[in-house]
Amino acid sequence: MTFTEPQATPLALLLLGQGSDASSERGVECPGDLPPASDPALVERARVAKEQLGDRVFVLGHHYQRDEVIQFADVTGDSFKLARDAAARPDAEYIVFCGVHFMAESADILTSDAQQVLLPDLAAGCSMADMASYQQVLEAWDVLTDAGVAERTVPITYMNSSAAIKGFTGAHGGAVCTSSNAEQALRWALDRGDKVLFLPDQHLGRNTAVRELGMSLDDCVVFDPHKPHGGLTEQQLRDATMLLWRGHCSVHGRFSAQNVADVRARVPGVNVLVHPECKHEVVEAADLVGSTEYIIRTVAAAEPGSSWAIGTELNLVRRLADAHPDKRIVFLDKTVCYCSTMNRIDLPHLVRTLEALVHGGVLNRITVEPTVAANARLALDRMLALPQPTTAGT
Ligand code: SF4
Numbered sequence: 001m002t003f004t005e006p007q008a009t010p011l012a013l014l015l016l017g018q019g020s021d022a023s024s025e026r027g028v029e030c031p032g033d034l035p036p037a038s039d040p041a042l043v044e045r046a047r048v049a050k051e052q053l054g055d056r057v058f059v060l061g062h063h064y065q066r067d068e069v070i071q072f073a074d075v076t077g078d079s080f081k082l083a084r085d086a087a088a089r090p091d092a093e094y095i096v097f098c099g100v101h102f103m104a105e106s107a108d109i110l111t112s113d114a115q116q117v118l119l120p121d122l123a124a125g126c127s128m129a130d131m132a133s134y135q136q137v138l139e140a141w142d143v144l145t146d147a148g149v150a151e152r153t154v155p156i157t158y159m160n161s162s163a164a165i166k167g168f169t170g171a172h173g174g175a176v177c178t179s180s181n182a183e184q185a186l187r188w189a190l191d192r193g194d195k196v197l198f199l200p201d202q203h204l205g206r207n208t209a210v211r212e213l214g215m216s217l218d219d220c221v222v223f224d225p226h227k228p229h230g231g232l233t234e235q236q237l238r239d240a241t242m243l244l245w246r247g248h249c250s251v252h253g254r255f256s257a258q259n260v261a262d263v264r265a266r267v268p269g270v271n272v273l274v275h276p277e278c279k280h281e282v283v284e285a286a287d288l289v290g291s292t293e294y295i296i297r298t299v300a301a302a303e304p305g306s307s308w309a310i311g312t313e314l315n316l317v318r319r320l321a322d323a324h325p326d327k328r329i330v331f332l333d334k335t336v337c338y339c340s341t342m343n344r345i346d347l348p349h350l351v352r353t354l355e356a357l358v359h360g361g362v363l364n365r366i367t368v369e370p371t372v373a374a375n376a377r378l379a380l381d382r383m384l385a386l387p388q389p390t391t392a393g394t
Pocket of ligand 1: 128160249252313
């Protein structure tokens with residue numbers, strides 16, 4: 001195994017922080033005493049609390065979580081798989097979601113009323129999801145209505161969006177998608193309308209439209225919620241097929257085409273494998289593009305001795321390198337690229353959540369208002385009815 005560990009310098013972390021929208025992160029105080037991270041008994045405390053809770057608790061761990069948290073996860077996966085896993089365990093009273101806020105919301109929507117979903121740190125938001133607020137999307141819809149295109153537009157929202165945006169999508173005839181089924185969702189939408197309003201990740205929308213549906217870049221325009229009329233003329237709104245929301249992932253958005261060129265020069269014969277949340281020029285320069293689950297499957301099936309440069313979140317890339325010592329696995333960028341909000345869930349937060357449950361306390365429960373949940377469920381059910389992806393890509 002060869003893993004090129006990026007330099008985790010404070011400067012690099014600071015730069016990563018600058019890439020995200022600080023005002024969008026949920027700076028919420030969490031109740032209860034947080035055990036010190038230096039407490040050597042933390043692992044044992046988590047183990048004992050989890051054992052005491054038994055089947056009453058089900059711990060979900062997203063692929064981008066820290067190792068110290070993942071070791072206590074009953075299942076790991078991407079956000080949608082985890083929400084479905086939670087729904088498949090109706091006996092579990094408490095779902096502890098080690099991930100970010102929108103994921104816990106989705107789990108609350110998909111689980112029964114008898115189950116309570118907990119997020120160990122309320123400050124674990126997602127900068128991408130927070131780039132599309134409900135009010136902004138309502139205003140955008142008014143712009144489309146004034147331009148006479150709203151009734152021909154079908155909204156599609158990425159799983160990485162708030163429950164309110166999923167609810168808007170469901171109420172306006174649209175569907176949710178993941179990075180695995182975005183192609184099927186776009187085809188479904190374009191069978192029902194002339195245009196798609198794709199929320200909130202412009203890169204996933206553009207990459208899927210161009211690479212999977214054969215559109216040109218000119219078929220896509222970016223709707224900027226911070227500009228009057230989205231920064232677009234009525235003619236542009238009428239001509240475009242893809243109205244891409246101006247949102248992005250602050251982790252995957254950092255990769256550049258230069259990173260791809262550099263790693264090809266550094267590692268002879270390397271296969272470059274990236275997530276579709278990367279910029280279009282990055283996926284065009286890569287060899288393979290696909291969801292987190294696709295990345296995991298592809299590396300697992302690769303020939304021993306092969307070399308891989310992976311453009312996704314660092315916790316996952318490092319675990320892949322550990323799991324496949326017979327392959328050379330390097331990180332696409334040379335600098336650190338953790339998801340800073342995912343990393344807010346650490347062992348002290350998990351221990352506090354589990355120990356509170358042992359003593360009958362429920363910390364940081366995430367609930368979705370019933371009307372919003374019902375509309376969001378519509379959009380999720382439409383996604384579930386989509387044909388299964390047939391290609392290996394995004
Ligand atoms: S990796 Fe990107 S999309 Fe995923 S939670 Fe972090 S900021 Fe959000």
